[in-house]
Amino acid sequence: MKELANTLNDKLQNLKISEILMYFSNEYPEQVVFTTSMGAEDQVLTSKIAKTDKSIKIVTLDTGRLFQETYELIQRTESKFNIKINIIFPNNSSVEKMVNVKGVNLFYDSIENRKLCCNIRKIEPLKRALEGNKVWINGLRRDQSTTRNNINLVEFDEVTNVLKVNPLYNWTNEMVWEYIKNEKVPYNPLHDKNYPSIGCQPCTSTVEHGKDIRSGRWWWENPETRECGLHKR
């Protein structure tokens, strides 16, 4: 699979995003899933998928700690593109056990606790979202953070055992917003209030202009640890 990923990475480099999506949709029918966090990049891809091929499954993970604005955006996006966004929840008994033992805001106490929470609320549900699929579409970009600066268009994800496709890997932030404005793509209003990257409400803060756009995520940690584990590198 790793060799296949490298071959596809070279082969598909110069295609348009719509062509890349169609390629995987044709090669792996019913086995392509796009996971959206409802962030700006993911909204671009939702728009592209809605225009290209609605057979690609669209999934979002509801951690139970999202901003109200994110829930409203899910509704607006479904309505705008006439699509269904499938919502995956964490295992309720795992969440109950975690918060009853460690507290509802355990993530501020240690990196270990924060990772436990991300594991229960995001990683385990992601595994269920990817079950039965061969291709995982993502909205990652190289210049989002120091942890993402070497991603490629197609990679093999050894953790989840699927082909991971990052169609926006070489897009800039400006390109994302130009597309959103030109195509009138719905987006989270928090982006206009200095939240360039939006995740769970207790783990997301505003970011000063010019700083790493993911620096508001788990802002109390070192930059190297600021990933939830969905995208292991």
Ligand code: SF4
């Ligand atoms: S981002 Fe925060 S609230 Fe969300 S799953 Fe991770 S630790 Fe838990």
